[in-house]
Structure formats: structure tokens, C-alpha cells
Amino acid sequence: MNRVVLIGRLTKDPELRFTPGNGTAVATLTLAVDRRFKSAGQPEADFIPIVVWGKQAESTANYMSKGKLIGISGRIQTRNYEAKDGTRRYVTEVVADEVQFLEWGNGNRSSQSSMNSEYNESLSNFDTKPKKEESFDEDITPIDDEDIPF
Structure with missing residues (x-):
């Protein structure tokens, strides 16, 4: 089984590219x-390379930026290639199947508080007070709870 779930912050803005030929979107990013x-009270982090494909890659590049909290679910994959200097290079990365944006916007609390106030304002438009005895249409007969067989 090869399954990885990570939550971390982007170390830089995602890089979006398109494959030659069919033009499939691919985003690369590093997650801290x-x-x-x-150890010794000092926080430590691992910096993990992530690859995202398709529509998720486009969304990630468009809506996420350096420092944003993001959740990734995918698999670990290794590959190798020959560098320009002729040496063999090995890369281990996480290929994301699922990406969740855990932090939106520009990161300051004023945008979140304005969203909360808009939400609360929209709730105030609903009448939440209990209504007095509701009248039934003539074709609807109210049922007494004791008549229910369960």
C-alpha cells in the first residue's frame, strides 16, 4: 500500500506548467x-516536493500561494533522469490525488471576519422565532402520536 496524507504550508508559490503535446497542466510545489x-525545543520541518496534475494543478496554482496551509493526499513516487552534466539524478516526490485548501484569501483575519459578518448578516434574514399554532390545509389531517404503530 502506498498512501500519503500531509498537511503543511507552501514554501513558495506553486509553479504551473503544461506538458508538451496534449497540454496537461502540472503544478509543482514544496510543502513544509x-x-x-x-529536538531541544526547536521546531523542525520536512520539505516535501509535491506534484499535482490536471484541473487540481490549475486550481492550486491559481488559488494557493506561499505560506498557505494545504492538505495533500497521494502516493510516493521515485524517478530518475540524466542531468545535463551526465550524472544520474534520483527524485522522490508525492504525486497528489487530492488537494484541499485549508487556508484561503490573503491570510489576514480581516478578510475572514468580513466573511463571518456577511454570513451572520445573511442568517439574520431568516425568521427563526417559533410560530404560533400553524394551520393545516383542509386536505391534510394531523396525526396523533399514539396512532403511530412504532
């Missing part, structure tokens, strides 16, 4: 994931 255990 905090380690659970810290």
Missing part, C-alpha cells in the same frame, strides 16, 4: 510539514 517531535 512540521515534525511531531522536536
